[in-house]
Amino acid sequence: MVVADVDPFAVMNVVGLLAFAIAGALKAADAGLDIFGVGVLGVVTALGGGTTRDVLVDRLPASLAAVGEMSVALVGVGLALVLIHSLHGQVRDHPAFLTSDAIGLSAFAATGALVGVQAGVSPFGIVILATITAVGGGSIADILIGRVPVVLRDDFYATPAVVGGVAFLVARALGAPTGVPSALCAALVFTVRMLALRYEWRLPQV
Amino acid sequence: MVVADVDPFAVMNVVGLLAFAIAGALKAADAGLDIFGVGVLGVVTALGGGTTRDVLVDRLPASLAAVGEMSVALVGVGLALVLIHSLHGQVRDHPAFLTSDAIGLSAFAATGALVGVQAGVSPFGIVILATITAVGGGSIADILIGRVPVVLRDDFYATPAVVGGVAFLVARALGAPTGVPSALCAALVFTVRMLALRYEWRLPQV
Amino acid sequence: MVVADVDPFAVMNVVGLLAFAIAGALKAADAGLDIFGVGVLGVVTALGGGTTRDVLVDRLPASLAAVGEMSVALVGVGLALVLIHSLHGQVRDHPAFLTSDAIGLSAFAATGALVGVQAGVSPFGIVILATITAVGGGSIADILIGRVPVVLRDDFYATPAVVGGVAFLVARALGAPTGVPSALCAALVFTVRMLALRYEWRLPQV
Numbered sequence: 001m002v003v004a005d006v007d008p009f010a011v012m013n014v015v016g017l018l019a020f021a022i023a024g025a026l027k028a029a030d031a032g033l034d035i036f037g038v039g040v041l042g043v044v045t046a047l048g049g050g051t052t053r054d055v056l057v058d059r060l061p062a063s064l065a066a067v068g069e070m071s072v073a074l075v076g077v078g079l080a081l082v083l084i085h086s087l088h089g090q091v092r093d094h095p096a097f098l099t100s101d102a103i104g105l106s107a108f109a110a111t112g113a114l115v116g117v118q119a120g121v122s123p124f125g126i127v128i129l130a131t132i133t134a135v136g137g138g139s140i141a142d143i144l145i146g147r148v149p150v151v152l153r154d155d156f157y158a159t160p161a162v163v164g165g166v167a168f169l170v171a172r173a174l175g176a177p178t179g180v181p182s183a184l185c186a187a188l189v190f191t192v193r194m195l196a197l198r199y200e201w202r203l204p205q206v
Numbered sequence: 207m208v209v210a211d212v213d214p215f216a217v218m219n220v221v222g223l224l225a226f227a228i229a230g231a232l233k234a235a236d237a238g239l240d241i242f243g244v245g246v247l248g249v250v251t252a253l254g255g256g257t258t259r260d261v262l263v264d265r266l267p268a269s270l271a272a273v274g275e276m277s278v279a280l281v282g283v284g285l286a287l288v289l290i291h292s293l294h295g296q297v298r299d300h301p302a303f304l305t306s307d308a309i310g311l312s313a314f315a316a317t318g319a320l321v322g323v324q325a326g327v328s329p330f331g332i333v334i335l336a337t338i339t340a341v342g343g344g345s346i347a348d349i350l351i352g353r354v355p356v357v358l359r360d361d362f363y364a365t366p367a368v369v370g371g372v373a374f375l376v377a378r379a380l381g382a383p384t385g386v387p388s389a390l391c392a393a394l395v396f397t398v399r400m401l402a403l404r405y406e407w408r409l410p411q412v
Numbered sequence: 413m414v415v416a417d418v419d420p421f422a423v424m425n426v427v428g429l430l431a432f433a434i435a436g437a438l439k440a441a442d443a444g445l446d447i448f449g450v451g452v453l454g455v456v457t458a459l460g461g462g463t464t465r466d467v468l469v470d471r472l473p474a475s476l477a478a479v480g481e482m483s484v485a486l487v488g489v490g491l492a493l494v495l496i497h498s499l500h501g502q503v504r505d506h507p508a509f510l511t512s513d514a515i516g517l518s519a520f521a522a523t524g525a526l527v528g529v530q531a532g533v534s535p536f537g538i539v540i541l542a543t544i545t546a547v548g549g550g551s552i553a554d555i556l557i558g559r560v561p562v563v564l565r566d567d568f569y570a571t572p573a574v575v576g577g578v579a580f581l582v583a584r585a586l587g588a589p590t591g592v593p594s595a596l597c598a599a600l601v602f603t604v605r606m607l608a609l610r611y612e613w614r615l616p617q618v
Contacts, residue, residue, distance in 0.1 A: 036361045036409045051262070056463070058472050060264050064322075064331035071330075116476070124483075125476035139556075144345075146354045148558040155448045203448045242567045242615045257468070266470050270528075270537035277536075350551075352560040 008179040009114045012186060013050070013062075014072055016107030021046035021076025022083065023101035024141050029084045030091035031145045038084075041141050042077035043070070049108050049136030053129055057119035098197055101138065106189040109134040109161040110182040113168040123169055130165030130185065131158055155203040156196030164189035214388040215320045219256070219268075220278055222313030227252035227282025228289065229307040230347050235290045236297035237351045244290075245283050247347050252279035255314050255342030259335055263325035304403055307344065312395035315340040315367040316388040319374040329375055336371030336391065337364055361409040362402030370395035420591040421526045424598060425462070425474075426484055428519030433458035433488025434495065435513040436553050441496045442503035443557045450496075451489050453553050458485035461520050461548030465541055469531035510609055513550065518601035521546040521573040522594040525580040535581055542577030542597065543570055567615040568608030576601035 024045025028038040047063040047070070054061040063069040083096060091097055112133030116126035135158050139149035151158045164185040171181035195201070230251025234244040253269040253276070260267040269275040289302060297303050318339030322332035341364050345355035357364045370391040377387035401407070436457025440450040459475040459482070466473040475481040495508060503509050524545030528538035547570050551561035563570045576597040583593035607613070 033358065034361060034409050036365060037358055040358065040364065055261055055264075055467055056473060056476060058264065058467075058470065060325065060327070061262060064262060064325075064327045064334060067328045067330045070328075070334070119472065119476075121472070121476045122479045122482075124479045128476060128482070143349060143555060144355060144358055149556060152445065152449055152452065152556055155446060158452065159448060203446050239564065240567060240615050242571060243564055246564065246570065261467055261470075264470065266531065266533070267468060270468060270531075270533040270540060273534045273536045276534075276540070349555060350561060350564055 006179070008182040009111055012107040012110040012114070012182060013069075016050075016104050016111060017046045017069060017072040018076040018079070019100045019107065020049070020104035020137050021073040022080045023097060023104055024137065025077045025080030026084065026087075026091050026094070026097045026100070027138075027141060028145070029080075030097075031147075033145070035081075038081070039074075039077050041144065042080060043073045044144065045104075045137040045141040046073035046076060047137065048140040049133045049138075050111065052136040052140075053112050053115055053133040056129065056132065057115055057121065059119075099194075102190055102193040102197070104137070105134045105157070105161060105193055106164070106186040108137070109164045109189045110168070110186040112161075113165055113185055114182055117172070126169060127162055127165035130168065131161040134158070134161035134164075134189070154196075156193060156201050159203070160189040160192035160196065163192050212385070214385040215317055218313040218316040218320070218388055218392060219275075222256075222310050222317060223252045223275060223278040224282040224285070225306045225313065226255070226310035226343050227279040228286045229303055229310055230343065231283045231286030232290065232293075232297050232300070232303045232306070233344075233347060234351070235286075236303075237353075239351070241287075244287070245280075247350065248283035248286060249276070249279045250350065251310075251343040251347045252282060253343065254346040255339045255344075256317065258342040258346075259318050259321055259339040262335065262338065263321060263327065265325075305400075308396055308399040308403070310343070311340045311363070311367060311399055312370065312392040314343070315370045315395045316374070316392040318367075319371055319391055320388055323378070332375060333368055333371035336374065337367040340364070340367035340370075340395070360402075362399060362407050365409070366395040366398035366402065369398055418591070420594040421523055424519040424522040424526070424594055425481075428462075428516050428523060429458045429481060429484040430488040430491070431512045431519065432461070432516035432549050433485045434492045435509055435516055436549065437489045437492030438496065438499075438503050438506070438509045438512070439550075439553060440557070441492075442509075443559075445557070447493075450493070451486075453556065454489035454492060455482070455485045456556065457516075457549040457553045458488060459549065460552040461545045461550075462523065464548040464552075465524050465527055465545040468541065468544065469527055469533065471531075511606075514602055514605040514609070516549070517546045517569070517573060517605055518576070518598040520549070521576045521601045522580070522598040524573075525577055525597055526594055529584070538581060539574055539577035542580065543573040546570075546573035546576075546601070566608075568605060568613050571615070572601040572604035572608065575604055 021042040025038045025042035028041035051061040109130040112130040116129040135151045142149040167188045168181045168185040227248040231244045231248035234247035257267040315336040318336040322335040341357045348355040373394045374387045374391040433454040437450045437454035440453035463473040521542040524542040528541040547563045554561040579600045580593045580597040
C-alpha cells in the first residue's frame with residue numbers, strides 16, 4: 001500500500017474512535033458506573049462528536065450508516081476493560097486516560113476539518129466543526145454523568161482544537177498536499193494539549 | 207379495518223407519544239415544577255426521542271412537519287394532569303409512572319427500528335436508533351431538570367431497548383410479515399423492562 | 413434604502429446574535445468562567461438556537477455555511493468584555509443582562525418562525541421552532557455550566573416565545589405584509605418578557 005493512497009479521514013477516524021472509546025470507558029469507571037454504563041459512555045464518547053459533526057453538515061451519520069464505527073468503538077471499550085483492571089490510583093489523572101483522551105481530541109479535530117472541507121463550509125465553519133467534533137463526544141459523556149463538561153473546566157481542551165483547525169486552514173491555503181493539513185492539525189492539537197496538561201496552562205480571568 | 211392494513215409505525219408512534227407525555231408530565235410534577243414545566247416536560251419527553259431519531263436519519267422531524275404529534279402529546283399531558291390529582295405517595299415509584307414510561311420505551315424502540323429500516327441504516331444503526339428513540343425523550347427531560355439521565359442510573363432502561371432492537375433484526379431476517387418484528391420488539395422491551403423493575407435486576411460492576 | 417427591501421430575517425438575526433452573545437458572555441462572567449469560557453459561552457448562546465433550528469429543518473446551519481454569524485457573535489463577545497468591567501453588583505439580575513437576553517429571545521423567536529414558514533412546517537411546528545430558536549442557545553449554555561436551564565426555572569421565559577409564535581401565525585393568516593408578522597412577534601415577546609420580569613409573573617402550580 002502506497003502512503004499516498006491512504007484516506008486521511010479513515011486513518012484519523014479509526015484512531016479517534018479507539019482512543020475516545022478507551023477514554024470514555026475509563027471516565028465511566030472513574031465515575032463508578034457499572035459495566036453497562038462503561039460500555040455506553042465509551043460508545044457515546046467515541047461516536048458522539050462525529051455524529052454531531054455529520055448531523056451539522058446534514059448527512060446520515062457514519063455511526064448509523066455502516067457497522068464499522070460501532071465495531072471499532074466496541075473494540076476500544078474491550079481494551080479499556082482490560083486496562084481498568086491493571087490501573088492503580090485515580091483514573092481521572094492517570095496518563096492512560098489523559099493520553100488516550102488527547103489522541104482522540106487530535107484525531108477528531110482533523111476529521112471535523114476534513115468533513116468541513118467536503119461540505120463546503122466557511123473557514124470559521126471548519127474551525128467550529130474541528131472543535132465540535134473534537135470536544136463533542138467527551139462533552140456529551142460529561143453531561144450524561146452530571147459533570148460540567150471538561151471543555152468549560154479546562155481552558156486548554158477546546159483551545160488546542162481551535163489552534164489545530166486554524167493550522168489546517170493555513171496548510172490548505174498554502175497548497176499542502178492531501179493528508180498534510182490533517183496530519184499537521186492532529187499533531188498540533190496533541191502537542192498543545194499535552195504541553196497544557198504538563199505545565200498546567202491557564203488562560204487569564206476576565 | 208383489516209389488521210394487515212394498519213401501519214405499524216403509526217400505531218406504535220401514537221401509543222409512545224401518549225405514554226411518554228404522561229410519564230414526562232408525572233416526572234415534572236414529581237420534581238415540583240409548575241403547570242408550564244409539567245407541559246414542557248411532557249411534550250419534550252413525548253417528542254424528544256422521535257425528533258432526535260428523525261434528525262439523525264436526516265429528515266424533517268414528524269413533530270414539526272404536521273400537527274398530529276404535538277396534538278397527541280398535549281392530550282397525554284391533559285390525561286397526566288387528571289392523573290396527578292388522584293395519585294397518592296411518591297410519583298417516582300408509582301406504578302402509573304413506571305408503566306407509562308415502560309410503554310413509551312417499548313413503542314418508541316419499535317418506531318426507531320422501523321425508521322432505521324426505511325433510512326437504510328446498518329444493523330448496528332437499527333439497534334442504535336431503536337435505543338436512542340426509546341431513551342432520548344426521557345434523557346433530555348432528565349437533563350433539563352438537572353438529573354443524571356435514568357439511562358445511566360438504571361441498568362435496565364437502555365438494555366431492554368437494545369434487546370428489542372436485536373429481536374427486531376432477527377425477526378426481519380427470518381422473514382416475519384409486516385408488523386410482526388415491531389410488535390415483537392415492543393413486547394420484548396416492555397417485558398424485560400417490567401421484569402427488571404419487579405426483580406431489581408442489576409448488571410455486574412466492572 | 414427602502415424599508416420594504418430589508419430582509420426581516422437578516423435584521424432579526426443580527427440583532428439576536430449580538431444580544432445573545434452579550435447575554436451569554438455576561439452569564440459566563442457571572443459564573444466565574446475565565447476569558448475562554450466567556451467567549452465560548454457567548455458564541456454558544458448566540459449560535460446555539462439558530463443552529464438547532466437549522467438542524468431541525470434539515471439545512472446546513474448558517475453558523476457553519478458563512479463567516480457572518482460567527483463574526484457578529486465575536487463582536488458581541490467583545491462588547492460584553494467592555495461591559496463586564498463597567499458593571500457593578502450581581503450580573504445575574506443586572507438590567508444589562510436581562511435586557512440583552514430579552515432582546516435575543518425576541519429576535520430569535522421571530523427568526524425561528526420565519527425559517528419555519530420557509531421550511532413548510534405545520535402551525536404547531538412554527539410555534540415550536542420560534543420557541544426552540546429563542547430558548548435554545550441560553551438552554552445549551554445553562555446546561556454547559558451545570559445550571560437547570562432558565563426555560564424551566566422561569567415560567568415566563570419560553571411562554572413569551574410561544575405567545576410571539578402564535579401572534580406571528582395570526583398576523584400571517586390575516587394577510588399582514590412581509591416583515592409585519594416577525595416584527596409583531598418580536599415586539600410581543602419582548603413586552604411580555606419584560607413585564608413578566610418587572611411584575612414577577614408566575615404560572616399556577618399543578
